[in-house]
Amino acid sequence: MPEAKGEKLIGKISHYFGKVEVAIIELSAPLKIGDTIRIIGGEVDFNQEVESMEIDHQEIKQGKKGDSIGLKISQKAREGYKVYKV
Numbered sequence: 001m002p003e004a005k006g007e008k009l010i011g012k013i014s015h016y017f018g019k020v021e022v023a024i025i026e027l028s029a030p031l032k033i034g035d036t037i038r039i040i041g042g043e044v045d046f047n048q049e050v051e052s053m054e055i056d057h058q059e060i061k062q063g064k065k066g067d068s069i070g071l072k073i074s075q076k077a078r079e080g081y082k083v084y085k086v
Contacts, residue, residue: 007038007084014068016077023073025083031069032062039073041081048074 010029016022023039031037031050038047053060054070063069 007086009082010037010085011083013039013041013077013079013081013083015079018076021072021074021076022070023077023081025063025069025071027063027065027067027069029085030062030064031085036086038084038086039075039077039081040084041078044075044077044081046075047086 008029010031011025011027013023014026015024017024025031031053033050033052035050036047037050038045050071052072053063055063055067057070060069
C-alpha cells in the first residue's frame, strides 16, 4: 500500500499482545504523545492518536529512532505491520 501524501513511515510492529491490545513498535523516526499514527498491514488500515506509550513499563512522552515502544492500539495487528505518522 503506498504512503498517502504527508504520511511518513516511522516504524513497524515487532510484536502484538492481544490480551492487553498493546503493540511493540520498533521506531525508525521519533514519535510523541499527541501524534496521530496510521497502522497498515493485512486487512488492517486505521488511524489513531498516541495517548500514552512506554519503554520497559515506564511511561514516556516521546520515543526516538531506535526505541522499541509499547503502545495500546484500538485494533488487532500483527508483526511486520507498518506504522506511519499522519
